Amino acid sequence: MKTVGYAAHSENEALKPYHFERRELRPNDVAIEITYCGVCHSDLHTVNGDWGPQPYPLVPGHEIVGIVTSVGSETSKYKVGDRVAVGCMVDSCQECQHCHDGEEQYCQNGMTPTYGAPDRLTGDITQGGYSKHIVVREEFVLRVPESLDMSRTAPILCAGITTYSPLRTWNVTKGSRVGVIGLGGLGHMAVKLAVAMGAEVTVISRSTNKEQQAKEIGAKGILASTDAEAMKAAASSLDLIIDTVPTKHDVNIYTPLLALDGSLVIVGQIGPLEEPMTLPLIFGRRRIAGSLIGGIAETQELLDFCAEHDVYPECEMIRMDEINHAFEQLESGDLAHRFVIDMSTLA
Template sequence: MDTIGYAAQSAATPLAPFHFERRDLRPNDVAIEILYCGVCHSDLHTVRGDWGPQAYPLIPGHEIVGRVIEVGPEVKKYKAGDNVAVGCMVDSCQKCDQCEHGEEQYCREGMTPTYGSPDRVSGEITQGGYSKHIIVREEFVLSVPDGLDLSRAAPILCAGITTYSPLRTWNISKGSRVGVIGLGGLGHMAVKLAAAMGAHVTVLSRTADKKKDAESLGAHELLISTDEEAMEKAANSFELIIDTVPVEHDVNPYTPLLDIDGTLVMVGQVGPIMGPTTVPMIMGRRRIAGSLIGGIRETQELLDFCAEKNVHPDCEMIRMDEINEAFVRMEKSDVRYRFVIDMASLEA
């Protein structure tokens, strides 16, 4: 299939229009016209080579909402006209213990990311959602429930599942005490989702100017992390803290805030962290953990949950040709809280 996207030709060049071929439909494939694609911080890091060398040209984008235009002869779940979504991965081995219990993101052979990774069959490099079309095997296509606004659903596929998965893993429910560090694309979804689960949600911020925003998203309190007295009073306050900060930072001020058996889960920063002191962990059986997106089953559960609870990301719609400006603004945290590309703006 001949199509068009916006690709980086190198780590130093801006994204620009790029014509390319999507693979022919395999028997278990779904062909999708992309309607909307979210813009994730990891898109920026990947195309710039921050996380290692990349195979260029590279089309990013892994928060994809679209409409089925064709299916292979073995596809059973989808038909032309269905509203569907694709997240951060498009394949896995489908046979290891992790895949079999619905956690394909931890596939023993390594899951296949939506862009920048060799296709498991052909070896060609996968290309993402900053494009008009995508072809994905049926098992990695998700159904978008009728209750979701298609134009605002895309960030659920990464920002949403990245924060929903730890909330489910650590059994957050009505009355649970949850802290959220950082109020960007990930953090604002963590607040919305935890609040929708009935948790008591506190946003941790260095300054008081986030209070109004935090409350508008569903948070019950704001804890100022630079206020030593307030931090001391908040000791043992949380069962779970979701740390969405995307850059290296000191976690030591936050671990004493955990209750006995509490967990601080890192979902934002990729790479080394400053050396944590083990004292709060030993003295309270507290832990620092990490979490990577979620499996296909859990992501579908999340989409259904968001439709049921009317949880939508806060989005700013952009045209495809505004993506490079959006990257610059994203680096400055100048977005509330997620850019979404309207693919109708991408000229064929």
């Protein structure tokens, strides 16, 4: 299938139009015309080579929604015209214990990311959603509920599931006390989802500049990490902290905020951290943990949850040819929303 997208051709180079071929449908494949694709900070890191050498040319994008255009001969879940979505992975071994448990993101043989990874069968490099079409194994395609606005759904597939999964894993319910470090693309979704679960949510940031934004999406306010007295007064007040900071930082200032048996879960930073102090961990039976997106069943659960509770990311719609400007904004600031590409603007 001939298609067109925007690709990076080397590190720190502007994305530009790229014509390429999608694979022909296998018996269990679904072909999708992409209508919207979210822009994730990890797209920027990946194409810039921040996480290591990449197989250029590379088409980013793993927050994908669209319409089914054709299906393979053995598919049973989807038909032409269905509203569907694709997230951060497009395959896994389907044989290991983690896959059997619905935790495909932790596949013991390695899940296949939506872009920049070898296809399990052919070895061809997967290409993402900054394109007009995509072909994906049926088991990794998700149903978009009819009540969800397609134009605001895409970031749920990454920013949403990245924060929803730890909220579910750590059993956040009504009355849980949740802290969210950072009010960017991930952080604002963590706040909205935790509030929808009935939690009391505090945003933790270096300043209170975004306090009004935090309150508008349901947080009780902002705790300034630079205010030593406020931080001391908030000691042992949180059951769970979702840490969305995407760069190297010191977690030691946050762990004393955790109550007994509390956990700080890192979802934003990939790479080294400042050396953690063990005293607050040992004396409060506290934990520092990590979490990576969610499995397919959990991601479907999230889409249904967002439809039921009317939870959406804050979105700014852009044209495909505005992607490089969007990347510049991502690199220069901590945006409390997600860019979404209207793929109808890609010729």
